[in-house]
Amino acid sequence: MSKRKSPQELGGYLKFKRWLAGDLDLLEDVTEDAGPAVAPESADRLPARDSALESRRRASEEVYGPEVWPQSHTPGYAQAWRDRIALQKGTGDAQAVLQAQEKSLRFFRAVYKIMAVLLCGAIILVFLWTTVHLPPFGSPDNPANNEVPARYIRHGVEETGATNFVTGMILDYRAFDTFGESCVLFIASCCVQVLLRVDACDGKSAARTRIQQENDRLFEPKNDGILQQTARLLVPLILIFGVYIILNGHLSPGGGFSGGAVLGSGLILYLNAFGFAKTERFFNERIYRRITLCALTFYCLAKSYSFFTGANHLESGIPLGTPGAILSSGLILPLNICVGLVVMGTMYSFYTLFRKGGM
Amino acid sequence: MEWVRYFLAGILLLLGLFLEILAVFGVNKFRKALNRIHAAAIGDTLGILFVFLGCMVLRGFSMDSLKLFLVIAFFWLASPVSGHMISRLEAMTNENLGEIAVVHLDNEGKQEEKDHGSV
Structure with missing residues (x-):
C-alpha cells in the first residue's frame, strides 16, 4: 500500500485507468476508516477466510476471467488487516x-x-x-367546492357510467394522463432491467452455480414450512381481493393501480414461499412481456378510439350500461384491468430484478 | 349504555396505543435485531388487536366491524410469520450471535439438516 502514490498525485485519466484495473480505490482517503470497528481477536479468523476466498476466486476466474475479482478479496488482505490492527493497538x-x-x-x-x-x-x-x-x-363554503366538481357530480354518472367518480375521472376524462402513468411504470421497470439484469450464462454453468451457492443467497431461508403454510392460506385470498378491487373499481373505491399492487404483492408472497421454479410455471419473463405489451397496446388503441370519436362528435358505439352494475361504464372496466396487469407485472419484476437480477 | 360503550372503547384504544408506543420505544431502544423484532411484534399483534377492538366496539355490529375483524385476522396471520422470517435470516447470517442451533425443516416437517448460527 505504501509504494502506491496517493490519488491526488495522479492525473485524471491515469486515475481512471487504474481504477478500472482495480488497484486504486478513489474513496481511499474520503471514506471513514473501518478499522476501529474490528476487534483485534478477529485477526485469528482471517486465514480461514483466506482459503474460502481463494476457492471463490478460482471459481470466479473460470467464469469471468481474472480481472473481475476485486483486489481487496485476495489473500494478502488478511496481512493488511493485521497491520492495521497492530497500528491500533500500538503507539501512543x-x-x-x-x-x-x-x-x-x-x-x-x-x-x-x-x-x-x-x-x-x-x-x-x-x-x-x-x-x-x-x-x-365537508363545509359547502370550502374553496374546493366550486363549479368544477359540481359539473362532474351532476353529469359524471350519465357521461361515464361509473358510480365511483374517481375512477370515472382518471379513466375517462383524464384517461391519457393515466396512460402516461402506466407507461412511466413500464419505462421504470425497463430502466431497472437495464441496471440490474444479470445476463444468461454461456456454457460454464457449473462454476457459476458454485459461485451462486457460495453467495449470500445461500443463507436466504428457503422452503420455510411456516411461511409455506401461511402462503397457502393467504395467497389465494390476496389474489382474489386484488381481482375484486380491479373489477369493482368503477363501483367502489379501488381501481387498477391499487388492485394491481395487491396482486403483485400476492405474487411476491408466493415467490418467497415456494421459490422461483414453481412461480415460473405460470409467470415468467415471456408472459410478463406479453401481458404488458397487450395491456398497453389495448389501452392506447381503446382510448385513441374514444378520444377520436369524442373530439369529432361521433357516436362511439360503446354501451355505458346501467350505472352500478358490474358490466357497465363502457371502457372503464377493461382499462382498469389493463392498468392492474401493468402494475402487477411491474411490482413483481422489480422484486425479482432486485433479488436475482432477472425473472 | 352509550357511555359504557364509549368508556370501554376508550380503554381499549388507550391500551392499544400504549402497546404501540411500547413497541416503538423498544424498536428504537434495543440495539440487536432479534430484540428489536421482539419489541416490534408486540405492536404488530397485541397493539393492533386492542386498537381495532376499540374501533369495533365504537361501531357496534356492522359491516365496518367485520372488515376490522378481517384486518385483525390478516395481521395475526401475516405479522408473526414475517417476524419469524426476519429472525431466521438474522440467525443464519449474523456471525456474532453466539451458538444458536438453526434447524431446517422441509415440507413434511422432517429435519433436513442442522447447523449453527455462529461460524
Whole structure:
C-alpha cells in the first residue's frame, strides 16, 4: 500500500485507468476508516477466510476471467488487516489521534441529536398550526367546492357510467394522463432491467452455480414450512381481493393501480414461499412481456378510439350500461384491468430484478 | 349504555396505543435485531388487536366491524410469520450471535439438516 502514490498525485485519466484495473480505490482517503470497528481477536479468523476466498476466486476466474475479482478479496488482505490492527493497538501517537477523533465524533453526535429533536418539534408545530387554519371538513363554503366538481357530480354518472367518480375521472376524462402513468411504470421497470439484469450464462454453468451457492443467497431461508403454510392460506385470498378491487373499481373505491399492487404483492408472497421454479410455471419473463405489451397496446388503441370519436362528435358505439352494475361504464372496466396487469407485472419484476437480477 | 360503550372503547384504544408506543420505544431502544423484532411484534399483534377492538366496539355490529375483524385476522396471520422470517435470516447470517442451533425443516416437517448460527 505504501509504494502506491496517493490519488491526488495522479492525473485524471491515469486515475481512471487504474481504477478500472482495480488497484486504486478513489474513496481511499474520503471514506471513514473501518478499522476501529474490528476487534483485534478477529485477526485469528482471517486465514480461514483466506482459503474460502481463494476457492471463490478460482471459481470466479473460470467464469469471468481474472480481472473481475476485486483486489481487496485476495489473500494478502488478511496481512493488511493485521497491520492495521497492530497500528491500533500500538503507539501512543496513534492512540492520541484516535482519542481526538472520538471526542469530536461524540460532540457531533450530541449536536446531531439536539438538532434532530428541534427539527422534529418545528415540523410538528408547523403542521399543527396549518391544521388549525384548514377549512372545516365537508363545509359547502370550502374553496374546493366550486363549479368544477359540481359539473362532474351532476353529469359524471350519465357521461361515464361509473358510480365511483374517481375512477370515472382518471379513466375517462383524464384517461391519457393515466396512460402516461402506466407507461412511466413500464419505462421504470425497463430502466431497472437495464441496471440490474444479470445476463444468461454461456456454457460454464457449473462454476457459476458454485459461485451462486457460495453467495449470500445461500443463507436466504428457503422452503420455510411456516411461511409455506401461511402462503397457502393467504395467497389465494390476496389474489382474489386484488381481482375484486380491479373489477369493482368503477363501483367502489379501488381501481387498477391499487388492485394491481395487491396482486403483485400476492405474487411476491408466493415467490418467497415456494421459490422461483414453481412461480415460473405460470409467470415468467415471456408472459410478463406479453401481458404488458397487450395491456398497453389495448389501452392506447381503446382510448385513441374514444378520444377520436369524442373530439369529432361521433357516436362511439360503446354501451355505458346501467350505472352500478358490474358490466357497465363502457371502457372503464377493461382499462382498469389493463392498468392492474401493468402494475402487477411491474411490482413483481422489480422484486425479482432486485433479488436475482432477472425473472 | 352509550357511555359504557364509549368508556370501554376508550380503554381499549388507550391500551392499544400504549402497546404501540411500547413497541416503538423498544424498536428504537434495543440495539440487536432479534430484540428489536421482539419489541416490534408486540405492536404488530397485541397493539393492533386492542386498537381495532376499540374501533369495533365504537361501531357496534356492522359491516365496518367485520372488515376490522378481517384486518385483525390478516395481521395475526401475516405479522408473526414475517417476524419469524426476519429472525431466521438474522440467525443464519449474523456471525456474532453466539451458538444458536438453526434447524431446517422441509415440507413434511422432517429435519433436513442442522447447523449453527455462529461460524
